[in-house]
Amino acid sequence: MGGTFLATNPYKGTRDFYPEDMRLRNWFFSKMRDVVEQYGYEEYGGPILESFDLYAAKSGQELVNEQIYHFEDKGNRRLAIRPEMTPTVARMVASRINELAFPLRWYSIANLMRYERPQKGRLREHWQLNVDVFGEEGIHADFEILSLIVDLMQAFGADGGMYNLRISNRRFFNDVMREVLKAAPEQIHVISKAVDKRSKISEEEYRNWLADSGISPEQVAQLDKVFASSFEELCACLPADSRGVAELQGLFSLLEETGFNSFCEFDFSVLRGFDYYTGTVFEVFDTSPENRRSLFGGGRYDDLIGLFSKQAVSGIGFGFGDVTFQDFLQIHNLIPADLAATGEVMIATFEDTPYREYARLSSELRSAGIANNIYLDVSAKMKKQLTYAERKGFPVVVFLGRQEIEDGAVVIKHMARREQETVSRGEYLEKLRGWLKS
RNA sequence: GUGACCGUAGUUCAAUCGGUAGAGCACCAGAUUGUGGAUCUGGAUGUUGCGGGUUCAAGUCCCGUCGGUCACCCCA
Structure with missing residues (x-):
């Protein structure tokens, strides 16, 4: 006999897109494309392979490195399959920094790979819409990105009851930690980690975490108070010149004046990882009980291109993956039944x-x-x-x-x-x- | 990286205490030689994911491995 046949299943954590799957993907990405282009964003693209250094250099996170597919080419160059789009855009922006007219409004729809254990909402390869504004520090850009997100969701018939757009600000968080808790910079780091985990772990674990990390009982008590306080009450505790306060207030008054506020809310516990983000941070949550999870998020980073150039370019943006989004569409019944074949x-x-x-x-x-x-x-x-x-x-x-x-x-x-x-x-x-x- | 559950025909699933693998749907052909959704008749299909072990006997029990799902870890 001819021996065994090759397996027909795709590589672990990757998907085949049969024509009907492709129809669905094309449907929602072209819809997203429409919305983003109506906001005047331009599409860019880049290679799927990049120099490994592009990622290794960035903040040197071991864990990120473990999740990168990397190898050597025939010329002994160390390469990586892109695990995210930001370093590629950063490289592109830096390379033409003197020729580009800022602010830039750029977007891409790209596939990314990460070496990790597949689970719900997360595979090894996924496709992601990336939307960013580069070279504008003011909150007008932040407002634009947030309103774009609301319009994006609306384009799919998602109303405010299906998702939550929760917004905070890293500068504001740091100010509260410093002024109210009198926390030292190292403590802020620890607290933000605990706060990030707060909804996932038990009350006891949360308190132990804080205590074990050298946060005093007084500080923990203050932190409890902070969570019980309204945005206005927190603002009152901070100096008049707090940039975090000014940014959040400015942002929310714009959102109110334009009616977008009904989809947005302030949430002190939104932090989005570390270091990267410096100002506005936001996260979109699915509200359905079956899928109570973060759909995607993003925020503002002060220096996009520090690795390549002395000049600083601030940016704000988000990445929106197809895997979680498909779950969202399915759960809320937002996929049209008549995504027909092309032949007429x-x-x-x-x-x-x-x-x-x-x-x-x-x-x-x-x-x-x-x-x-x-x-x-x-x-x-x-x-x-x-x-x-x-x-x-x-x-x-x-x-x-x-x-x-x-x-x-x-x-x-x-x-x-x-x-x-x-x-x-x-x-x-x-x-x-x-x-x-x- | 850690842990849990699962893997049988194209597919969804069944198979008692370990006793020689079966059904629905789908598919193909015909009833109908220029007309599709129903009905009827007939037909094909499996190294039970893979490898090893225990046993007179393994889909079933044990070990390993691969794959899937989910949670943790981590998070663009």
Whole structure:
């Protein structure tokens, strides 16, 4: 025997996109593209392989390095498959820093890979929409990104009840820690980690974590008070010149004035990882009980291109992955049922008719802008041809046989209505168009 | 990296205490030689993920491995 066959399953944590899967992905990414381009964002792209140093240099996180696919090429260059898009954009921006007109509004839709254990909402390869504003420090950019997110969600019919957009600010957080808790810089780091975990771990674990990290009982008490306080009360505790306060107040008054505030809320516990973010941070949560998780998030970082240039470029943006988003769409029933196949017309064939007639008809339809297939096996029974047409979801089948050629006509058949009629070659296109519209 | 559960036909699943693997759907052919969703008739299909062990006998028990799912870890 020929031995064993190769496995047909895709590599762990990656997915095959069969035509129906591709339709879904194309559907939502093109919708996203529409929204983002209406905001005047420009698309960019980059290579899937980058120098390993591009990632290794960045903040030197061991864990990130463990999640990077890397290897050596034939010229002994150390390469990595991109695990995120930001270093690539940073490189691109830095490379043309003097030529680009800031602020930039850029977006990309790219596939990324990370070596990790697949689980719900997270695979080894995923596709992600990245949207950023570069070179603008003011909160107008922050506001724009947040309103863009709301519009993005709305484009899919997601209303405020389906998701939460929670917003905070790293500067504000740091100010509160310093002024209210009198926390030292190292303590702030520890506290932010504990706060980040707060919703996931038990009350006891949370308190132990803080105590074990050298946070005094007084500080813990203050922290409890902070969480019980409103945004306004917290602001009152901070100096009048607090930048964090000014940014959050400015941002929220803009959101209120434009009506976007009904989708947004202040949430002191939103922190989004570390170091990276310096100002506004935000996170979008799914509100459905089955999927109470973060869909995506982002924030402001002060220096995007420090690795490449002396000049600092501030930016704000987010990355929105397809895996979590698909879960979201499914749970909230936001995927349209009629993401149909692309073919509009199938041309049925007969053995006793010259094939060139079908080639001509097909070309005639294409010129008219009607996508079509010729049934290739002319000896196949009509039952088989029609079954095929039905399974493929062709709304219309056209018959062209000896009789029709003699009469200068075609038979067009409306599959869903199970009706058909004979129409002259001069008029069938118009009739067909009418059918395809409805 | 740690832990839990799962892996049987294309698919969804069944198989009693360990006793020689079966059903629905789907598929193919025909009833219908130029007309599809129903019905009827017939048909094909498995190294039970893989490798080893225990046993007279393993889909079933044990070990390993690969794959899937989920949680932890981590998070763009």
